[in-house]
Amino acid sequence: MLEAEVSTTEKAALPKELPSSQRISRFRWGWDQQQIRFGEMLTPLGELGRSLLFAGPGVLWVMFFLVLPGLLLVVYSFLSRGDFGQIQLPLTLENYLRILGYGPLGWTPIYWQILGRSLLVAGVTTVFCVLLAYPLAFFIAAHPPRQRDLLLTLVVIPFWTNLVIRTYAWMLVLGPEAWPARLAAWLGWIPPQTALYPGWLAVYLGMVYTFLPYMVLPLYTAVERIDWRLAEAARDLYANGWQVFWRILLPQTLPGLAAGLILVGIPAFGMFVVPDLLGGSKTLLIGNVIQLQFGSSLDYPFGAALSFLVTGLTLALLYAYSRYVGTRSLEDLL
Amino acid sequence: MIAGTSREPDWDVELRGLYKRFGDFVALNGIDLQIRRGEFFGLLGPSGCGKTTLLRILAGLEMADAGTVLIRGRQVGHLPAHQRNVNTVFQSYALFPFMTVAENVGFGLRMRGVRGETLHKKVAAALELVEISAFAERKPHELSGGQQQRVALARALVNEPEVLLLDEPLSALDAKLRKQLQVQLCELQRRLGMTFIFVTHDQEEALVTSDRVAVMRAGRIEQVGLIDEVYERPATAFVADFLGASNFLQGTACGTDCVDTPLGKLKVLGIPASHEPVQLAIRPEKIQLSRTGWDLLPNQVPVRVENLIYTGAENQYLLRAINNQQLKATALNTDNEDFGFAIGESLVAHLPPKSLIRLQSAPLPTGGSLDA
Numbered sequence: 001m002l003e004a005e006v007s008t009t010e011k012a013a014l015p016k017e018l019p020s021s022q023r024i025s026r027f028r029w030g031w032d033q034q035q036i037r038f039g040e041m042l043t044p045l046g047e048l049g050r051s052l053l054f055a056g057p058g059v060l061w062v063m064f065f066l067v068l069p070g071l072l073l074v075v076y077s078f079l080s081r082g083d084f085g086q087i088q089l090p091l092t093l094e095n096y097l098r099i100l101g102y103g104p105l106g107w108t109p110i111y112w113q114i115l116g117r118s119l120l121v122a123g124v125t126t127v128f129c130v131l132l133a134y135p136l137a138f139f140i141a142a143h144p145p146r147q148r149d150l151l152l153t154l155v156v157i158p159f160w161t162n163l164v165i166r167t168y169a170w171m172l173v174l175g176p177e178a179w180p181a182r183l184a185a186w187l188g189w190i191p192p193q194t195a196l197y198p199g200w201l202a203v204y205l206g207m208v209y210t211f212l213p214y215m216v217l218p219l220y221t222a223v224e225r226i227d228w229r230l231a232e233a234a235r236d237l238y239a240n241g242w243q244v245f246w247r248i249l250l251p252q253t254l255p256g257l258a259a260g261l262i263l264v265g266i267p268a269f270g271m272f273v274v275p276d277l278l279g280g281s282k283t284l285l286i287g288n289v290i291q292l293q294f295g296s297s298l299d300y301p302f303g304a305a306l307s308f309l310v311t312g313l314t315l316a317l318l319y320a321y322s323r324y325v326g327t328r329s330l331e332d333l334l
Numbered sequence: 335m336i337a338g339t340s341r342e343p344d345w346d347v348e349l350r351g352l353y354k355r356f357g358d359f360v361a362l363n364g365i366d367l368q369i370r371r372g373e374f375f376g377l378l379g380p381s382g383c384g385k386t387t388l389l390r391i392l393a394g395l396e397m398a399d400a401g402t403v404l405i406r407g408r409q410v411g412h413l414p415a416h417q418r419n420v421n422t423v424f425q426s427y428a429l430f431p432f433m434t435v436a437e438n439v440g441f442g443l444r445m446r447g448v449r450g451e452t453l454h455k456k457v458a459a460a461l462e463l464v465e466i467s468a469f470a471e472r473k474p475h476e477l478s479g480g481q482q483q484r485v486a487l488a489r490a491l492v493n494e495p496e497v498l499l500l501d502e503p504l505s506a507l508d509a510k511l512r513k514q515l516q517v518q519l520c521e522l523q524r525r526l527g528m529t530f531i532f533v534t535h536d537q538e539e540a541l542v543t544s545d546r547v548a549v550m551r552a553g554r555i556e557q558v559g560l561i562d563e564v565y566e567r568p569a570t571a572f573v574a575d576f577l578g579a580s581n582f583l584q585g586t587a588c589g590t591d592c593v594d595t596p597l598g599k600l601k602v603l604g605i606p607a608s609h610e611p612v613q614l615a616i617r618p619e620k621i622q623l624s625r626t627g628w629d630l631l632p633n634q635v636p637v638r639v640e641n642l643i644y645t646g647a648e649n650q651y652l653l654r655a656i657n658n659q660q661l662k663a664t665a666l667n668t669d670n671e672d673f674g675f676a677i678g679e680s681l682v683a684h685l686p687p688k689s690l691i692r693l694q695s696a697p698l699p700t701g702g703s704l705d706a
Binding site for chain 1: 393394395414416421426429430431432441442445489493
């Protein structure tokens, strides 16, 4: 049917003197030439219009709220800070030199340290999230479907409350009057009447708590898709329980793990709310430093340089990761 | 506790009183079965008859609620799958998708601590055996169904199991490939001398491959025997109908070797003088047809051709005899004179006395709540 329609319209559009061999050719091109595209008769112009209609709003959104601010950030990072925090010329590399450690008071490794510390915190947080999320994902997947939905809802419920408020709640939980601090005091680990924050323990608790759902959800999806017949086959081939888990079940969850690593690792690297509220000056992370530049320090150019660096580092890590693991899990994520 | 080893040394598998239920469903209802060393044993039955459950109990993937499982005289009923020297070729193949063909085949050996050169050699030999050496480094999803099937076979065979279990291994393949692999499986089994237990619901597959078969129905074994024995002398109507096709005749004995049926009095061998009811079966291909009839032969019945199905190799006739009795008969597609009857033609059917099989009178084994 459609084929027939094409040939008649093509015939109508063609001058008569063309040889018949060209008349049935499908691969001609012209602005007014109708072809079947995506199951519709469209001219190339029409197709372009259709594409803009559907993709245009999204493209504009990304341009205005992601690409342009990003470019602005790059420009800022090469400008200087005025005496009152205003952004002004001249163009300079000073912001980047300062990150490398060449400040007005001589060389200092402070930003390297903070960067390294941030990577470490993100790494440790991710590892703990993996260790906690695996049993949880299997636990949820082992339930009948209706109970699974309930359990998954429980995992997601914290998202209904703002992160800052949840972090303040941790301050209550870890406060001097609550039983964890009392227990620690009774055991002699901390002096009586003191809180369990600020400190690394509180920061890690808060970080793992915050990011655990981002690890559980993709892992659960992977666990739910496990082909258990393969486990039976492995059993039949003399694998014991641990071998079945390590060699047969775990490999099937790797796409979920990869997604979880990215979903947890990247935001954990830039996190500032949790270390800000539950940590002190010793737990300053790169996120906090950036936040300070745009906040009390009013040094937008330096903040921009730091942001640009963090973004670049993240992209570089992602690139290395995709080269090593492959992009399939990243595509799954999208 | 070792039982039966000295008495019956050549039983590879012995099952006694196996019973298994899933909730209210009784999957196995008292299975007693012996399987010889080195035989190709077919477990045949309709879906839901318990044949796969039986296989899974042998593999150790399922535990029986009651009964004994002996493999080479050793009690294994309590052992989990990985401690049994038995391997399975699964219906779904269950190949590990993230491993290459060679890694798949070597998995069982590696789990048993085989490493290095020995591992390499054994895997290579197994791949050679099923003719997939060329695909050793591919992933399972890059192979065709038939090739995947061979990998599954090699993965099981490489461990040299005491018994190889095959759970409808050919059911996912197309008809032509299936027939080819049936023959190859037989050849392989004979070459290796390994005990194969082959589950299938396809009677033709069982006929082609198996030395002996057990026909199962509703958690019980209906009949066990050599494949030709079971085909030629089916014990019950169910077996006669499931394995091949059959005509059934209800009658009463009317003296020695005589049964009174709707077709008249027929001569049947092995009927004692009595007046008890008798159920008879005859295979369609055993019925002879003729336009003229034969001299001196008993059991000649006038029939009319009601329908004819041409299947290439043979013709299938649906015949109507006296008392509205229907008979199915098949005849090979030869170019003989006495062949190629048309619909509506009147013929004489000969039911040879030795081809009329007396079935066990009880139509159903008392299966408890199973058939309710």
